[in-house]
Amino acid sequence: MSPRLPDGEPAPADGALPAHALAGLGTRPFGLYVHVPFCASRCGYCDFNTYVPGEGVRRDGYVDAVLAEFDLAERVLGGVPPAATVFVGGGTPTLLPAEELVRLLAGLPRAPGAEVTVEANPDSVDADDLRALRAAGATRLSLGMQSAAGHVLVTLDRSHTPGAAVAAAHAARDAGFTHVSLDLIHGAPGERDEDWDATLAAVAEAGVDHVSAYPLTVEPGTRLHAHVRRGALPEPDADLQARRYRRGDAALAALGLEWYEICNWAASAEARCAHNGGYWRSHDWWGLGPGAHSHIGGVRWWNVLHPERHAERARGGRSPAAGRERLTDGQRALERTLLGIRLREGLALEPAQGEPAGALAADGLLDPAALARGVALLTLEGRIAADTAALALAPGPLRPPSARRAGTSSGA
Ligand SMILES: C[S@@+](CC[C@H](N)C(=O)[O-])C[C@H]1O[C@@H](n2cnc3c(N)ncnc32)[C@H](O)[C@@H]1O
Numbered sequence: 001m002s003p004r005l006p007d008g009e010p011a012p013a014d015g016a017l018p019a020h021a022l023a024g025l026g027t028r029p030f031g032l033y034v035h036v037p038f039c040a041s042r043c044g045y046c047d048f049n050t051y052v053p054g055e056g057v058r059r060d061g062y063v064d065a066v067l068a069e070f071d072l073a074e075r076v077l078g079g080v081p082p083a084a085t086v087f088v089g090g091g092t093p094t095l096l097p098a099e100e101l102v103r104l105l106a107g108l109p110r111a112p113g114a115e116v117t118v119e120a121n122p123d124s125v126d127a128d129d130l131r132a133l134r135a136a137g138a139t140r141l142s143l144g145m146q147s148a149a150g151h152v153l154v155t156l157d158r159s160h161t162p163g164a165a166v167a168a169a170h171a172a173r174d175a176g177f178t179h180v181s182l183d184l185i186h187g188a189p190g191e192r193d194e195d196w197d198a199t200l201a202a203v204a205e206a207g208v209d210h211v212s213a214y215p216l217t218v219e220p221g222t223r224l225h226a227h228v229r230r231g232a233l234p235e236p237d238a239d240l241q242a243r244r245y246r247r248g249d250a251a252l253a254a255l256g257l258e259w260y261e262i263c264n265w266a267a268s269a270e271a272r273c274a275h276n277g278g279y280w281r282s283h284d285w286w287g288l289g290p291g292a293h294s295h296i297g298g299v300r301w302w303n304v305l306h307p308e309r310h311a312e313r314a315r316g317g318r319s320p321a322a323g324r325e326r327l328t329d330g331q332r333a334l335e336r337t338l339l340g341i342r343l344r345e346g347l348a349l350e351p352a353q354g355e356p357a358g359a360l361a362a363d364g365l366l367d368p369a370a371l372a373r374g375v376a377l378l379t380l381e382g383r384i385a386a387d388t389a390a391l392a393l394a395p396g397p398l399r400p401p402s403a404r405r406a407g408t409s410s411g412a
């Protein structure tokens with residue numbers, strides 16, 4: 001099953017944005033996301049908008065379709081501001097030939113010192129590709145490691161072997177990447193404490209300066225979901241995932257990696273992913289490619305999911321947007337709370353949030369010293385129960401944002 005797009009209003013064919021959305025464009029940080037919707041095989045847990053061989057989706061011409069959408073962005077925005085961050089995600093971007101990725105990056109104007117991230121699967125990059133990406137301006141490589149335990153990789157349907165991610169991280173360093181990140185998943189069926197410890201030891205061996213670690217979620221429509229529904233695999237256990245989180249946080253801190261968002265740890269301020277920071281702070285970004293989400297000045301839109309539909313529209317000079325919405329003040333306040341509470345800097349509280357915040361601090365979920373300054377900062381236990389805290393602080397009737405997880409095809 002494909003991922004679902006949010007409901008919304010129809011988007012105009014020319015992609016035009018209202019004047020209020022364009023006001024101040026370029027004075028706020030601006031990011032570009034490029035979704036690359038191809039994978040060598042589909043992992044059983046993944047519901048991202050991606051296509052595997054045999055599904056009739058061609059990879060050639062893909063970069064031209066993305067650059068055609070960029071031309072549309074130039075017209076709609078009256079000039080795309082130089083991007084402070086670019087994130088090429090997927091899918092598996094490194095399934096495109098390196099020269100195509102180089103051509104893509106050359107077509108996306110960036111501000112001096114821009115952060116440029118490329119996502120890669122450990123078995124889809126070699127030393128030559130990495131050098132070519134670095135020379136083309138990529139500054140970060142994000143590798144999907146998930147686990148160092150062979151049987152967990154099998155359960156997750158990953159195509160790589162346990163040592164591949166560490167080897168790829170070393171190759172990235174050798175190619176000149178100072179910023180290398182590993183994605184981990186914990187709490188997969190059959191994962192034991194020693195498997196998670198081995199994964200954390202592999203992070204140490206890889207010597208990376210950033211880690212994203214997510215509890216496994218069972219997404220409707222995935223193979224994992226079907227296995228769990230018919231009892232072939234157990235549902236991930238929340239208590240066990242909480243234990244993994246505590247252990248992971250302590251091990252990463254011992255490596256000098258500090259949390260800066262609930263699921264993200266970095267060795268320094270420079271090692272943090274500034275692009276994802278733009279999503280969490282509701283900055284402006286344009287998402288290029290099928291299923292990509294964008295947000296400019298309070299207007300959010302999302303592209304058609306299928307790569308052929310996207311290419312048809314973009315090449316024809318028409319907007320590939322499937323729908324859009326203008327965020328209300330209520331939605332913006334809600335998102336500010338739901339996303340802001342997850343950050344290390346904490347959430348500056350509104351007066352109405354004082355009472356629930358006091359109750360959360362009494363329960364040990366918020367830091368009392370930060371609260372005294374009017375900031376909601378999650379404790380370790382608060383990070384584990386972040387949804388409870390977010391719900392308690394949410395202003396007005398709760399309506400979740402359409403972007404589900406950092407790294408989805410907004411790329412958010
Ligand atoms: C969609 S992938 C794209 C990058 C690359 N294709 C890869 O697999 O590494 C981004 C990350 O999302 C995380 N992810 C995807 N689906 C997930 C799920 N159901 N539960 C937890 N993490 C998930 C994985 O850690 C993955 O590395």
Ligand code: SF4
Pocket residue numbers: 038039041042043046047048050090091092121144
């Ligand atoms: S997790 Fe990554 S490699 Fe696996 S199907 Fe999803 S996007 Fe592709």
